[in-house]
Amino acid sequence: VRGPSCARMFSDYLSESKEDSGIKNIMVLERGFNGWEISGQPVCHCKDAPCKGTCS
Known part of the structure; x- marks a missing residue:
């Protein structure tokens, strides 16, 4: 999930x-x-909301 959809989920x-x-x-x-x-x-790569991935 990226872009506005991701921002909405995070919000x-x-x-x-x-x-x-x-x-x-x-x-x-x-x-x-x-x-x-x-x-x-x-950049953080993650598939979960909220992001629990690792940053590079």
């Missing part, structure tokens, strides 16, 4: 959480996941 997860995560904004990347990774930014 839903945060709204259901009993603790304040401190996250105020969730953004969808303009060039998407691949563009972010190609630009050298850190």
Whole structure:
């Protein structure tokens, strides 16, 4: 799951959480996941919501 669908799932997860995560904004990347990774930014690969994968 990527893009707006992933952002929506994450937002839903945060709204259901009993603790304040401190996250105020969730953004969808303009060039998407691949563009972010190609630009050298850190990337987490995961299949679960919330992400429990490892960052590279």
